[in-house]
Amino acid sequence: xRPGSRSTAVALLGVLTVVVALFPPSIAGQGLIEDLRRxxxxxxxxxxxxxxxDAGDYERARERFVEALSLDGYHDEARALLGWSxxxxxxxxxxxxxxxxAIRRQPGWEGLHDGxxxxxxxxxxxxxxxxxxxxxxxxNPDFADARIGLGSALFELSRYDEALANLQxxxxxxxPLIGARPRELANVDAKIAWSLYYLxxxxxxxxxxxxxxxxxxxxxxxxNGIGWCxxxxxxxxxxxxxxxxxxxxxxxYADALxxxxxxxx
Numbered sequence: 001x002r003p004g005s006r007s008t009a010v011a012l013l014g015v016l017t018v019v020v021a022l023f024p025p026s027i028a029g030q031g032l033i034e035d036l037r038r039x040x041x042x043x044x045x046x047x048x049x050x051x052x053x054d055a056g057d058y059e060r061a062r063e064r065f066v067e068a069l070s071l072d073g074y075h076d077e078a079r080a081l082l083g084w085s086x087x088x089x090x091x092x093x094x095x096x097x098x099x100x101x102a103i104r105r106q107p108g109w110e111g112l113h114d115g116x117x118x119x120x121x122x123x124x125x126x127x128x129x130x131x132x133x134x135x136x137x138x139x140n141p142d143f144a145d146a147r148i149g150l151g152s153a154l155f156e157l158s159r160y161d162e163a164l165a166n167l168q169x170x171x172x173x174x175x176p177l178i179g180a181r182p183r184e185l186a187n188v189d190a191k192i193a194w195s196l197y198y199l200x201x202x203x204x205x206x207x208x209x210x211x212x213x214x215x216x217x218x219x220x221x222x223x224n225g226i227g228w229c230x231x232x233x234x235x236x237x238x239x240x241x242x243x244x245x246x247x248x249x250x251x252x253y254a255d256a257l258x259x260x261x262x263x264x265x
Contacts, residue, residue: 042071046078049085058085076106083115087122095119110139114146121153129153144173148188155195164195186212186219193225202232220249224256231263239263 049064065082068075083098099116106112117132130153136146151166171188175181193208206229213222227242240263246256 110136186215
């Protein structure tokens with residue numbers, strides 16, 4: 001799905017100019033001219049919204065996409081980015097409505113299914129989220145974000161073997177061939193590590209947690225994960241230190257408090 005640009009609005013303006021020049025309003029019809037004008041205004045609103053969206057200003061982007069759709073209800077790109085804007089604003093129920101409406105018109109856009117999946121995921125509708133991610137992957141098997149989403153949903157459903165396979169496949173896709181690993185990969189590493197942990201592969205999980213920690217040293221959840229792996233491996237002193245580091249970052253962290261209690265036993 002590739003958003004439009006100002007060139008589209010310019011092209012529409014050119015069409016309007018030609019229509020008015022060749023046909024008097026009485027012949028061309030005021031309706032056609034008004035439709036063209038609305039199309040131009042819709043595209044202009046979309047272009048402004050896209051600029052806000054690219055800048056991470058999702059609230060103003062949402063306003064402009066709503067304006068674009070009020071002028072042209074068939075502006076599929078505006079509806080798609082409206083859904084993503086709502087998603088990033090935490091308006092997941094509204095995003096689901098937008099993505100579903102867009103899918104009805106564009107069922108072959110894998111990004112719409114991916115957005116629907118993540119919106120469902122954040123509402124803890126994990127079965128439905130997995131269904132949407134699978135639809136995205138049916139359209140594009142190499143869609144890493146949907147693969148991460150599917151793995152994440154399967155993890156929440158305690159289907160750790162399947163979650164691990166999908167998360168590892170996604171990690172291989174986004175792993176850079178050269179240079180530093182993107183900070184965002186720490187999130188995938190953490191999910192892989194917890195999957196390994198619940199599959200009782202504690203040494204492997206520990207290595208993944210430690211790798212993620214190098215990118216995100218201030219993430220309390222990683223210190224907590226390291227602590228639980230160390231505890232399972234019989235390294236109680238090291239576990240106590242890891243749980244304490246997690247609690248230094250998040251003093252009310254219940255899981256780390258429980259780990260600290262068990263490590264003292």
